Amino acid sequence: MFRPLHQLVPLTIIFAIAVTAFVVGRMYLVPETFGEYGHYRADAVGEVASQEIAYAGYQVCYDCHDDIYDEKMESNHSGVSCEVCHGPAAAHTEAPDEVTPDIPHGRSDCVLCHGYNPSRPSGFPQILPELHNTGKPCMVCHNPHAPVLDHAPTECSACHRKISSQKMVSHHALLECSQCHTVAEGHRTNPASVRADKPESKDVCGSCHDKGAESSRGIPRVDVETHNARYLCWDCHYPHQPEVVR
């Protein structure tokens, strides 16, 4: 007699074994925390985070070397973290007597930032190492924690890089900053408290661009009195890139 259910019996058993094998296999093969927060092992986050630290950060240096830190904060190197030159120092902070960080003495380290390179922002203090006191270690003249000798940067672009790079490619490229700005004595050494002047009236632009101005031919001219009289020139024309009308 034909009983179709009998054919299902071995199939069911095989199916059951397969399901069991899958469930048990999965239990052993899939890592414990897999899938907790997403399709990954949640424990991996903690493992990545438990990596050892090599750079301690300048705040830690300050705890002991506050005198040097204070000196540096007054100087042009105020933004340069201690470990830029001295190398990773986390080991030193844990065992100050046993591990000493690098103290660069030669000329090679300073040149990494201050050697001339045409790709550097113009105005960034750079030297030609082949010509600048050849053979003398930098530290003979410059204290790395207060590197400027007796003068501040002479070019405005040393600090105002973005403006200078915009002005450089504009029709105003050849104008000195002093054409429009009066730079007060002390602004170079104390820029935050002694500010440079900005033009306040349209006459400053008018001195070249007014229709009656005495300036070379070819300079675009308008009647400063009547040309959009309600606005100041720089409401529309960005003076460092005057082609751009906003």
Place this chain on the structure above:
Amino acid sequence: MKNNKPQMNRREFIDTVSRKVPTWLAFVSAFGAGELILAKDSDYNPEDHDYAMGIEIHNCIGCGRCADACKNENKVPREHSYFRTWVERYVIPPEGEAIVDSPNGGIDGFPKLKEGTEILRSFFVPKLCNHCAEAPCVQVCPVGATFTSRDGVVLVDESYCVGCRYCIQACPYGARYLHPETHTADKCTFCYHRITKGLLPACVEVCPTGARIFGEKGRRSSPLRRFLRFNDITVLKPGLNTQPKVYYAGADMEVR
């Protein structure tokens, strides 16, 4: 008869399955509830953070200290083809193609340009993993070894990676490499071990000109918020819709 026996087995089977599968499931999920090492150790909560980085190209002087510090901090092999971050020099001539180079990632400085090279513009561009919100590397990983953590950092599970290199192929920014010793994929983690302890990533810590700004997009006090607000921002290869979390200010059209 012999034919009766299997029917009993089926009943037994259903009985077994219905009784034991929930037990197994409970067992598996109990394992799954393992706590993060991180969560145990501190009150750091990844949900509160949304890390990102800003790069001010006008400030970069190409000193390569970031790439050097990264290698020190993360024990990246010193050989010339392994970088988690590197600095590229772009030289744009008046006519023709831009020249881009990055000898040893910029760590040893940049060689002099060929005699007579005309320069229209030139600048440095630091590069690193963009920690994309829609990361192609995460999508292609066949085993779930690379993932976006809850604080928005793309990480690699070193012990789970099988080294198939799919992610290295998938990354449009070339930010990944196969570590020669572990034979697993490796890349920038935003110095995850540092940022979770409140420190800055090593490259940001050592950048002498403040060209790298690290912070959180969602936090008003973060320096990154100021950077994003006061600059014209671009990301690399925006057309790929990877939604990078490394933002560039002052990037030329040539920067890719």
